[in-house]
Amino acid sequence: IGTTQLPLSVATYFRVNGKDYLVPMALEEPSVVAAASHAAKLTHPEGFSASSDEPIMIGQIQFAGVKNISGAKRRILQSKQRIIKIANAQDSLIVALGGGARDVEVRILEKMLIIHLIVDVKDAMGANLVNTMSEAVAPYVQELVDGKPGLRIISNLAEKRLARARAVWKKSAIGADTVKGVIDAYEFAKLDPYRCATHNKGVMNGIDAVAIATGNDFRALEAGAHAYAALKGYRPLTKYYRDRNGDLAGEIELPIAAGTVGGITRSHPVAQVSLKILDVKSAQELAQVMACVGLANNFAALRAMVVEGIQRGHMKLHARHIAMAAGARGRLIKKLSKIMVTERRITSSRAGELLEKFRRIRKRK
Ligand code: NAD
Numbered sequence: 001i002g003t004t005q006l007p008l009s010v011a012t013y014f015r016v017n018g019k020d021y022l023v024p025m026a027l028e029e030p031s032v033v034a035a036a037s038h039a040a041k042l043t044h045p046e047g048f049s050a051s052s053d054e055p056i057m058i059g060q061i062q063f064a065g066v067k068n069i070s071g072a073k074r075r076i077l078q079s080k081q082r083i084i085k086i087a088n089a090q091d092s093l094i095v096a097l098g099g100g101a102r103d104v105e106v107r108i109l110e111k112m113l114i115i116h117l118i119v120d121v122k123d124a125m126g127a128n129l130v131n132t133m134s135e136a137v138a139p140y141v142q143e144l145v146d147g148k149p150g151l152r153i154i155s156n157l158a159e160k161r162l163a164r165a166r167a168v169w170k171k172s173a174i175g176a177d178t179v180k181g182v183i184d185a186y187e188f189a190k191l192d193p194y195r196c197a198t199h200n201k202g203v204m205n206g207i208d209a210v211a212i213a214t215g216n217d218f219r220a221l222e223a224g225a226h227a228y229a230a231l232k233g234y235r236p237l238t239k240y241y242r243d244r245n246g247d248l249a250g251e252i253e254l255p256i257a258a259g260t261v262g263g264i265t266r267s268h269p270v271a272q273v274s275l276k277i278l279d280v281k282s283a284q285e286l287a288q289v290m291a292c293v294g295l296a297n298n299f300a301a302l303r304a305m306v307v308e309g310i311q312r313g314h315m316k317l318h319a320r321h322i323a324m325a326a327g328a329r330g331r332l333i334k335k336l337s338k339i340m341v342t343e344r345r346i347t348s349s350r351a352g353e354l355l356e357k358f359r360r361i362r363k364r365k
């Protein structure tokens with residue numbers, strides 16, 4: 001019935017493996033973009049180092065209530081090449097590009113047999129591609145298994161498609177107290193899932209924004225990131241420690257299933273422009289930049305909390321929203337929010353009082 005729009009911004013100062021990037025971000029919170037840019041600036045002149053795995057995704061095919069489960073497993077593994085051939089017959093283009101189905105794995109979950117189709121999706125996110133292949137191989141696998149296929153769908157836990165980034169924030173630039181504070185904050189997240197959820201939310205703030213700007217599926221990224229974080233008990237996606245110079249080293253590792261082709265990446269005009277601004281040559285390069293954004297945003301949030309409390313940075317914007325919600329328009333929005341920030345009283349009732357007051361003054365004039 002309509003569309004909803006998000007502001008499109010560009011984060012700056014991202015130097016990744018020696019290359020400078022402008023990073024488009026679509027989200028409603030400008031402080032996230034400013035924070036990412038500032039955190040990236042503080043890594044200069046070295047910037048970030050990053051790497052990413054080959055774009056390997058997993059398709060799952062479920063068979064429930066299988067009778068001779070170990071016999072079925074053996075037959076499937078013996079027929080690997082045939083299964084791969086059927087999968088690859090679905091998409092000659094991906095095969096021509098050097099990708100396609102690579103392997104078949106079999107898992108037994110109680111009485112269920114789960115087949116993993118391992119697919120190199122090249123520069124795509126890969127869901128349509130993997131789903132098509134999984135559906136296509138299921139009837140053949142059924143001949144090898146005494147049972148009916150259940151689900152045939154991609155797994156968003158893209159654990160074979162990890163991206164990693166590292167950066168160092170010098171003690172001389174951020175201060176010894178911040179180095180200690182950020183490490184303490186990380187230790188807190190390691191020990192406590194309540195804190196860790198917010199820690200990882202800070203990682204995903206910017207990653208989601210880049211995903212939206214480039215037409216990628218941010219729900220898939222969210223699902224993958226949190227599932228990966230929970231693989232061995234819910235853990236932070238980043239880690240921080242003092243390097244041998246006493247500076248703060250930050251690292252991130254998470255699955256990033258994002259594409260530079262497929263979905264709406266090449267058809268949505270904003271996604272097209274965003275990919276042009278980013279100037280990435282492959283999905284793997286995009287994943288590296290996104291990992292750096294995640295690390296930058298997480299560092300920025302921790303630093304803000306350690307140094308001044310998160311609210312200071314958020315206050316101005318929050319005050320504007322409160323003023324607007326109370327009915328302020330035009331120049332009154334700025335006036336009201338400025339007063340509320342100075343008074344440190346950012347509430348709807350205060351905005352209402354101020355609005356009343358300004359309206360009375362205006363009437364008298
Ligand atoms: P897609 O099918 O639109 O594009 C992939 C196709 O592009 C490939 O099959 C290939 O034929 C072609 N292609 C051309 N050049 C290529 C290159 N260099 N590398 C790779 N492929 C190339 O898209 P997709 O990436 O398979 O699927 C992404 C979409 O699927 C997203 O919009 C997502 O929202 C949606 N989706 C997600 C889920 C999920 O995450 N669980 C489930 C269903 C659908």
